[in-house]
Amino acid sequence: MLKTCGIPTEEELASRIPPKDRRKKGPVVMIECFQKIPCNPCFTACKRGAIQKFEDINDLPSIDFDKCNGCGLCISKCPGLAIFVIDETYSEDEATVSLPFEFLPLPREGEEVDLLDRSGKKVGRGRVLKVRNGKYEDRTPVITVTVPKGLSMVVRNIRVGGDLR
Amino acid sequence: MKDTEIAVIGGGPAGLMAALAAAEMGARVTIIDRNSRLGGQLVKQTHKFFGSEKEYASVRGIDIGRLLSDEVLKNPRIETMLDSTVIGYYPDDGVLGVEFEGKTFVKIKPKKVVVATGASEKFLPFENNDLPGIYGAGAVQTLMNEHGVVPGENVLMVGAGNIGLIVSYQLMQAKVNVKAIIDAAPCIGGYWVHASKVARLGVPIMTSYTIKAAYPNEATGTLERAVIWQLDDRWQPIPGTEKVLKVDVICISVGLSPLTEILWQAGCEMKYVPQLGGHVAVRNENMETTVPGIYVAGDVAGVEEASSAMIEGRLAGLNAAKSLGYDDGTYSEKRLEAIKRLQNLRSGPVGEKIRQGLAQLVSSGGDYNA
Numbered sequence: 001m002l003k004t005c006g007i008p009t010e011e012e013l014a015s016r017i018p019p020k021d022r023r024k025k026g027p028v029v030m031i032e033c034f035q036k037i038p039c040n041p042c043f044t045a046c047k048r049g050a051i052q053k054f055e056d057i058n059d060l061p062s063i064d065f066d067k068c069n070g071c072g073l074c075i076s077k078c079p080g081l082a083i084f085v086i087d088e089t090y091s092e093d094e095a096t097v098s099l100p101f102e103f104l105p106l107p108r109e110g111e112e113v114d115l116l117d118r119s120g121k122k123v124g125r126g127r128v129l130k131v132r133n134g135k136y137e138d139r140t141p142v143i144t145v146t147v148p149k150g151l152s153m154v155v156r157n158i159r160v161g162g163d164l165r
Numbered sequence: 166m167k168d169t170e171i172a173v174i175g176g177g178p179a180g181l182m183a184a185l186a187a188a189e190m191g192a193r194v195t196i197i198d199r200n201s202r203l204g205g206q207l208v209k210q211t212h213k214f215f216g217s218e219k220e221y222a223s224v225r226g227i228d229i230g231r232l233l234s235d236e237v238l239k240n241p242r243i244e245t246m247l248d249s250t251v252i253g254y255y256p257d258d259g260v261l262g263v264e265f266e267g268k269t270f271v272k273i274k275p276k277k278v279v280v281a282t283g284a285s286e287k288f289l290p291f292e293n294n295d296l297p298g299i300y301g302a303g304a305v306q307t308l309m310n311e312h313g314v315v316p317g318e319n320v321l322m323v324g325a326g327n328i329g330l331i332v333s334y335q336l337m338q339a340k341v342n343v344k345a346i347i348d349a350a351p352c353i354g355g356y357w358v359h360a361s362k363v364a365r366l367g368v369p370i371m372t373s374y375t376i377k378a379a380y381p382n383e384a385t386g387t388l389e390r391a392v393i394w395q396l397d398d399r400w401q402p403i404p405g406t407e408k409v410l411k412v413d414v415i416c417i418s419v420g421l422s423p424l425t426e427i428l429w430q431a432g433c434e435m436k437y438v439p440q441l442g443g444h445v446a447v448r449n450e451n452m453e454t455t456v457p458g459i460y461v462a463g464d465v466a467g468v469e470e471a472s473s474a475m476i477e478g479r480l481a482g483l484n485a486a487k488s489l490g491y492d493d494g495t496y497s498e499k500r501l502e503a504i505k506r507l508q509n510l511r512s513g514p515v516g517e518k519i520r521q522g523l524a525q526l527v528s529s530g531g532d533y534n535a
Contacts (some may be wrong), residue, residue: 002353005364006360040222044218056509057217079215080215119367120365120367138223138224
């Protein structure tokens with residue numbers, strides 16, 4: 001449960017998952033923001049108007065999934081690092097997840113990495129497709145990684161170079 | 166004796182904004198800060214800030230600090246005294262005593278004072294809490310983010326407020342293993358997004374747990390083990406639930422208390438408001454205390470976020486300048502805008518504690534109501 005351990009339950013997650021029909025059409029955003037805090041950079045970052053204007057800065061983001069094209073420009077702008085882009089159309093048996101990753105070493109494109117769930121547990125291996133780390137990302141690199149198709153809603157972190165703990 | 170129109174004590178987010186706002190209105194300002202550079206705690210904040218664009222949302226604290234200090238340093242109306250500590254305020258003649266650059270004693274007679282001294286960390290009583298290896302979270306941040314030194318290898322973080330969560334994340338970024346984050350409260354006090362960030366690194370967050378004791382390594386005398394135990398719903402420890410963690414660092418992050426010594430000296434009416442971190446000065450909506458000409462802003466006025474500290478600073482600076490007669494016609498509009506932004510930031514569920522605290526504190530009406 002979020003408020004006791006920082007990990008959302010299935011029920012908590014349900015309201016933030018993009019509709020199934022939309023997920024079949026290509027990359028789409030999933031904003032794991034569950035708490036009304038005074039914050040709105042996701043709205044400011046979205047060039048397509050998919051993230052609706054905040055009536056009150058404490059509101060949770062509300063998304064027009066049909067306007068979202070999964071560009072991911074919002075990922076590095078979220079101060080809570082709570083935005084992910086999911087593409088379930090990547091291939092027959094793989095999806096991709098784009099996630100914010102502020103750790104060194106950064107993975108190289110093509111490198112295999114551990115895939116971790118929301119509790120940091122390893123759930124598989126994936127391949128890094130893209131590392132976006134320009135001026136725009138401002139030291140919050142965005143990593144796109146392949147994941148087994150069934151894990152698109154599970155993988156939310158990666159580990160480079162194995163378990164060091 | 167040195168003269169200035171407005172003395173700003175403390176060059177953190179609130180003080181810098183106060184100085185910039187007062188100078189923008191036309192006043193001459195002197196910022197006095199005991200550190201070697203401006204920015205206060207912003208220089209340690211490597212995370213991107215919340216808020217809206219106007220509060221520099223999505224910009225890292227360290228970059229906000231740099232931005233504001235650059236603006237201050239190039240502003241001809243603002244003078245900066247670094248490595249200088251205000252050590253006394255003499256209410257009879259309104260003089261500030263300053264230990265200037267650690268060497269000489271300087272007296273400053275300002276027309277107005279903005280106190281933006283911030284807050285200091287609270288600590289916890291437990292067995293052996295003075296062992297080497299036990300730090301406040303601020304010290305860990307200073308070591309790591311200012312000096313590039315890691316505090317140890319394995320850490321127990323005590324406190325799941327925003328600071329505890331953020332420092333845990335920074336420790337993990339520095340390849341220091343955080344074994345657990347514990348908090349005596351039944352719920353995480355910090356923002357859940359910060360909690361999720363550390364949870365997906367594999368760091369367990371354990372609510373309703375507190376620290377029982379710390380034990381040293383017999384040979385070195387430094388911290389080797391921490392014992393934690395669970396609390397029941399009446400916050401009483403449950404015998405038999407003890408867990409031993411092998412850690413060489415315990416980081417205490419259990420809240421802040423306002424640094425109010427100068428306000429007491431000045432004779433400001435003070436009130437104990439737990440929701441704001443302890444004793445704070447009674448003040449009006451313009452951030453002016455019960456001693457005319459003395460303003461507060463930031464954590465010293467009530468422990469809160471840096472984003473609201475910046476707006477409080479702006480409000481205090483605008484009002485201090487206005488009280489000296491500086492107004493280019495924009496004062497009323499700027500004042501109202503700042504008040505409105507503060508209200509917006511505090512209007513949600515996470516602002517409830519602050520709203521409760523302020524309700525006990527803010528006297529109605531202001532001297533310069535528009």
